[in-house]
Amino acid sequence: MTVLEFDDEEEAVRRANATEFGLSAAVFTRDLTRAHRVIARLQAGTCWINHYNITPVELPFGGVKHSGLGRENGRAAIEHYTALKSVYVAMRDIDSPY
Numbered sequence: 001m002t003v004l005e006f007d008d009e010e011e012a013v014r015r016a017n018a019t020e021f022g023l024s025a026a027v028f029t030r031d032l033t034r035a036h037r038v039i040a041r042l043q044a045g046t047c048w049i050n051h052y053n054i055t056p057v058e059l060p061f062g063g064v065k066h067s068g069l070g071r072e073n074g075r076a077a078i079e080h081y082t083a084l085k086s087v088y089v090a091m092r093d094i095d096s097p098y
């Protein structure tokens with residue numbers, strides 16, 4: 001993990017977003033309102049507050065920009081790798097199918 005000093009939130013967000021990658025990011029602070037405000041502005045696919053690199057199977061994980069090809073884990077992955085199809089099955093004879 002890289003830790004960089006910054007003077008204000010604007011600088012921290014600008015520096016964090018100044019990359020072609022955006023897999024993940026974390027904000028460590030005692031001020032949860034500030035954490036959510038900063039996280040909302042970060043261009044990263046997976047974000048943590050006061051934690052890092054925890055990816056439970058039910059949590060979609062993936063990046064933005066040049067990081068990742070979609071979302072792994074959770075319902076997002078299932079929807080990404082499958083196609084929805086509706087099938088109706090008649091269980092009795094029909095008089096005229098057309």
